[in-house]
Amino acid sequence: MADDALPAPDSPVEERLLFLQENMVSFTTQFSMPIVEVSLVISKYIRILLESLETAASRNGEELPARLTEAWEVDVEGEAPGIDSFPLETLLGSLDEDRMDILDTLIRTILNETRLPFAPALTLLREWESMVRVQLANASSPGQLFSPIELPEGF
Template sequence: MSEDLPRIPIPGPEAETTEKMVFLQEQIVNFLRQYSMPLLEVSLVFSKYTRQLTDALEVQARAQGESLPSILSEPWPILGEQDGETAQGPPLETLLGNLDDDRMDILDTILRSAMNATEIPLVDALMQLRQWEHLARNQLASAKGAGQLFSPLEIPDDW
């Protein structure tokens, strides 16, 4: 049965950075589409990784007397107009209690494994995850209720 599934070759450490980024992108897209992972869960995992990668790069930059550009160090701005009203919904504890920790752990493992196996530069990994974070944050900002937080992340066709 496993012979029917296409195997995506893992680029080695010596591969071009573009190949590594494509591999990471393919891994994310394939998993999120296969498991219809909810927006809230995806957002939490991407937030964790962007924070960790940013922290690691800031330490390296400070050691060299440099600083990170804001495109790397900060979340990208949310697109479109945001109305000032906050939707009322269940308490945060209720939302967090409905998360699927196992599914989040799988995405976490996929990200970590893809980055470690390819030895993708931290800057490139962070830039790629900032794009995903931006997509998720825009969808979170437009969510009208708790139900939309548990709807699958909508991935554009050209991703």
């Protein structure tokens, strides 16, 4: 985690989002976390946050914007190989579940302890998802799925 203390729940949302972002970047970089592992953890939290927001919106007769409910469009060069061309059982057996659990715990703890509102948190995770999807789509072999995630400068 970053050196800074956990922001209080009454801190500005931007400060809490920045704390989440900095810690995710720090962890995934420090542990050279593979694209596929980051993708699985991010998708889990997108699903959890989205289900909660959809339930609340439904209860109040509201509708969520597509920017929250749908994956963002990504530009990829060429045609991505089909998932069926990758040996799924081998891929799943190669995952480092401990590393994924740590990222999972980091995200969950920051969301819960800072009481980060779900809509901005989901938007942040959609940004990560978009970046990860591009890298996954550009993978031409199963081994490339285990390449460390590449984060743009200043991300």
